[in-house]
Amino acid sequence: MRKITLTPALLLLTIVCSLSSMAQSGIDTLLPVRGLCIAAPQKSGLEEFTTFITKELAPRQVNTLILRVDYNYEYESHPELRNSVALSKADIKKLVAACRASKIRLIPQVNLLGHQSWATTLESLLRVYPQFDETPHVKMPEKYVWxxxxxxxxxxxxxxxxxxxxxVFDLVDEICDVFESDAYHAGMDEVFYIGDDKCPRCSGRDKAELFANEVRKIRDHLAAKKRELWIWGDRLIDGKTTGIGMWEGSFNNTHRAIDLIPKDVFICDWHYERPDKTPVIFAGKGLRVATCPWRTPSHALVQLNDMVSYRKQSTPEMKANFQGMIQTVWSPAQSFLDEFYGRKKNETAGTNTQAACFRALFDAIKEVK
Incomplete structure (x- = not known):
């Protein structure tokens, strides 16, 4: 038998045809969540971004927009935590109006627990309140290397x-109020510092319980105002047993928290280098999950095909846990728009760019409807 080698282009075509065939056969392949996660725009790029919402997201039937705000807002509860240039309440209301008109659920994100620094820079919370630092003995380097x-x-x-x-709950409440949102994304990914041996409060404690208790505390605070908690899923995956590694999974035993957190927490399951089939782990634990690609179109389409198959082949109880797809973007919003509209091109990336992945994913989703 002659061996057939699938080129990337042929693989994409095969997946799209497969999804289209499912749709034509009458199988319910609709995805409850069809989302984009991206940094909130800077003030200077606000008008173009609102146009992007109405002219690009709405026609693609994107129904969920997660905006990573962090300290890019003029907080009134804690003005000391604002970025030097930040969005105003009036700016946010423009985003709210654009999403409401386009029937897009708008969810703000401010990173909690982890991601309180980046490279050589402390983020606002630990810079202003250094007493909150889990590892004050670890000094920020003049030059960061890993x-x-x-x-x-x-x-x-x-x-x-x-x-x-x-x-942090003052920030959470204020950002949810101004976004008029019924959900909040707390991040909580890539938490390497937790239960540190030198922390006078956390030393010796179970890291899974520490992580789960923080999830529950945030969840309970939100639930009191009828809001949902969304988080990234990597700290709930056993990085060693799965072979996924320390970035997309946990090497410090926080993965056991998957059995300790409330079942109404929504999981955003990101995998960028391989289309790992970890949504079944979360769904099997009774958690709702969406798969989150980044910059590789072929991976995104495999992940979409998997998500459609999970929904097709599951019991009604399990099908409800497989929620859909969320494209992630990790550059500033303006950089993504420059790439999306062809104003700038990454010559070294070839076809594996965020904009290409976004287009391929939502073109394929359109085929299954």
Whole structure:
């Protein structure tokens, strides 16, 4: 028998045809969540971004937009945490109006627990309130390299500090109110610093319980105002057993928290280098999950095909847990729009770009409807 080699182009065509065939056969392949996660625009790019919502997202039937705000907002509850240039309340209301007109669910994100620093820079929370630092003995380097002797990727706040939640929940409530949102994305990905041996509060404690308790505390706070908690899923995957590794899975035993967190937490399951089939792990635990690609169109289409198959082949109970797809973008919003509209081109990336992945994913989703 002659061996057939699938080129990337042929693979994409095969997947799209497969999805189209499913749709034509009458199989319910609709995806409850068809989303985009991207940094909130800067003030200077606000008008173009709102146009992008109405002219590009709405026609593609994107129904969920997660905007990573962090400190890019003029907080009134804690103005000391604002970025030097930040969006105003009036700016946010323009985004809210554009999403409402386009029937898009708008969800803000401010990173909690982890990602309290980046490279050589502390983010606002630990810069202003250094007492919240889980690892104050780890000093920020003048020049950042990975790996490093301190194991520093990003700083975390101490989840057991008695004053930290008063501050972060003020931010959560304010950003959810201005976004008029019924959900909040807390990030909580790539948490390497948790339960540190030198932390006077966390030392010796079970890292899975620490992580799960923080998830529950945030979830309960949101639930009191009838809001959902969304988080990234990597800390709930056993990086060793699965072979996925320390970035897309946990090597510090937080993965056991998957059995300890509330079942109404929504999981955003990101995998960028391989189309790993981990949504079944979350769905099997009774958690709703969406798959999140990044910059490789062929991976995104395999992941879409998998998600459609999961929904097709599952019991009604399990099908409800397989929620859909969320394209992720990790450059500034303006950089993505420059790439999307062809104003700038990454010559070294070839076809594997965020914009190409976005277009391929939503073109394929359109075929299954």
């Amino acid at each position: 790996p490093n002797p301190d194991g520093l990727y990003c700083k975390s706040y101490c989840p057991l500090h008695p004053e930290v939640h008063k501050i």
